[in-house]
Amino acid sequence: MSITYIPLPQPEELTSREKEDAMGAYLMMFAAFAVSIPLPIVNLIAAIIYFYINRKKSRYIHFHCLQSLLSQLPTTLINWGMLYWALQIFLFDNVEINDYFYAYLGFMILANLIYFTFSIVAAIRARKGVFMYFIFFGSFAYNRVYSSKNTLFYDNEERHEKTTQQLNKPPFE
Amino acid sequence: MKQKIVKDLIKILFLFGGIFAFFYVGLQLLSEDKKNSWLYSGDEAKLISYEQEIKLGNLIDEYLIDTDETILLQNELIDSVVWAVRSRLEKQIIMSEYDYKIVVVDDDLVNAFTIPGGRIYIYKGLFEFCESAEQLAAVLAHEIGHVEKRHSVSKLIKEFGLKILFSIVTGGDTILLGELWESTVSSAFDRSNEKEADQYAMELLERAKIVPTAIASFFRKLNREELDYNENMEFLMTHPHNNSRIKASLSYETAGNFEAQDFDIDWKRVKEALK
Structure with a gap:
């Protein structure tokens, strides 16, 4: 069964509010990041909260919130790994620093930098009403939000389009 | 999709x-050198000059002998053994800033340690523990590695801060000297420092035509004997990683033309002289 997709909105069709909320999905992460350095779960919690608060506003906002949330999962996991490893070395003294640790540190820094760069660019483009698809996460979020299988009601879409069954009928025609 | x-x-x-x-x-x-200097050790030692480090070492040494009443062993045979091992190693040290002072402490502990300024202390117990002059050379080469890489002074800067070390060098506060001495013998070097000292020792041993695997045989004996870690040498404090150090020593590749020259020392006689 082929899946159909709802046409994407063009920049001029989007309201300023939608664009700002979509941009906020990426920028909010920066605010949470400072707290997340010692505890790399705060950014994820903030992203989840932002996602649930804003996702119903419009498909455009839903897409960007979902892409932002999903795209920070890998870096969060990588940062957790580093936190665990560093604690084992410096606090519990269970393992020693080796080349793998330094390679992982470099990998973590670069992964975070890539994520930061992409998030900034995506935020700027979202503000302009332009879609930017991250590798994997972009396709996944698009498939989730813009497919006809998505049954979520959005505040800026009229609901009668979704209601196919006419349960309530007038008493006479 | x-x-x-x-x-x-x-x-x-x-x-x-x-x-x-x-x-x-x-x-x-x-290269190992770059990796060690960039990643595995701090640059704390650069904050203090060699002259200041040597002065600090002299003050700690004075404290050891005068206040702590550490007794040095007076034995001609042991002195000649130390001289033989030391001179062979010292000739191979490249561009050293230190005038080495190596003494034997009259104590049965299996121990050896270094303080800033090129001063190395070997305990009498170490001679009894070692099975050959090559093993003693391995320990000494390791300690020289700590000296040349300035681990001792780096450790003190990390623990006490530069200010305190400068105040000691200029004023010679004996109370603080006691603290420094305690820290020198009671706390271990970082594992990265141990690794670096081992690497230095293996290269030095090779240049001095002493088998670098002497380090491995020494560690094997340590593992066999399972000495009390609280009472013994700094060398032992990295015990959980002794096996990796044995492995590193065994896998060290000497140059193709390397030919070991054994010490002409009757080790049984050395042990008997200590009884």
Whole structure:
């Protein structure tokens, strides 16, 4: 069964509010990041909260919130790994620093930098009403939000389009 | 659509794996010296000059002999053994800033340690513990490694701060000297420092035509004897990693033309002289 997709909105069709909320999905992460350095779960919690608060506003906002949330999962996991490893070395003294640790540190820094760069660019483009698809996460979020299988009601879409069954009928025609 | 998502996922995994491999391979391509100076040891020692370090060492040594009443062993045979081992190693040290002072402490502990300024203390118990002059040379080469890499002074700067060390060098506060001495013998070097000292020792032993595997045989004996770690040498404090140090010593590759020259020392006689 082929899946159909709802046409994407063009920049001029989007309201300023939608664009700002979509941009906020990426920028909010920066605010949470400072707290997340010692505890790399705060950014994820903030992203989840932002996602649930804003996702119903419009498909455009839903897409960007979902892409932002999903795209920070890998870096969060990588940062957790580093936190665990560093604690084992410096606090519990269970393992020693080796080349793998330094390679992982470099990998973590670069992964975070890539994520930061992409998030900034995506935020700027979202503000302009332009879609930017991250590798994997972009396709996944698009498939989730813009497919006809998505049954979520959005505040800026009229609901009668979704209601196919006419349960309530007038008493006479 | 699903195919594209799966393809993207594979791309991401390859990208992450590639980044990690890039850093790991990059580290392997770095020379040991660069890796050690960039990643495995701090630059604290650069904050203090060699002259100041030597002065600090002299003050700690004075404290040891005068206040702590550490007794040095007076034995001609042992002195000649130390001289033989030391002179062979010292000749191979490249551009040293230190005038080494190596003494034997009259104590049965299996111990050896170094304080700033090129002063090395070997305990009598270590002579009894070692099975050959080569093993003693391995320990001494390791301690020389700590001296040349300035681990001792780096450790003191980390623990006490530069200000305190400067105040000691200029004023010679004996109370603080006691603290420094306690720290020198009671706390171990970082594992990275131990690794660096081992590496230095193996290279020095090779240049001095002493088998670098003497380090491995010494550690094997340590593992066999399972000495009390609280009472014995700094060398032992990294015990959980002794096996990796044995492995490193055994896998050390000497140059193709390397020919070991054994010491002409009757080790049984040395042991008897200590009884």
